[in-house]
Amino acid sequence: MPAPHLDAYAPDAPDAAERLQSARDAVAALPVRRDQLLPAFQAAQHALGWLPREAIEHVASHLRLPVSEVYATATAYSELRLERPEAGAWYVCTGVACDLAGSDALIEAAGTHARRIDCQFLCALAPVVHDDAERLYGRVTPDDLRAQVDAR
């Protein structure tokens, strides 16, 4: 199994409490309004690299919404990560535009490092991939991706 991304929050890491507090502070700075749900997700994910259960619960608590509603909303946005990113993984969009632009060839180029993701809402740049640090790349060719994979 690939190693988790080193910069992503890990509950058992020595800096876990500090990083969670950083995410809490970022979310707490937002107004307590339902329309702040997506900004709260983005703030927490920016601080942690993904949205662990603790972050979902804090967002729900801050916005005074049920955890189930907050979690369900998070699952609807493909740009939100509910799993810890893997070191060295390449996330290849397999939405319709990217599929038509050749995402299958990118998955083959990335080999065991490829992970499939849904539309990233950057369809004009298809095919789209992002790396384990959420750096997005558009109009990627199989040769480009193979070179990136080999460089790591």
Ligand code: FES
């Ligand atoms: S289908 Fe890939 S970004 Fe939309």
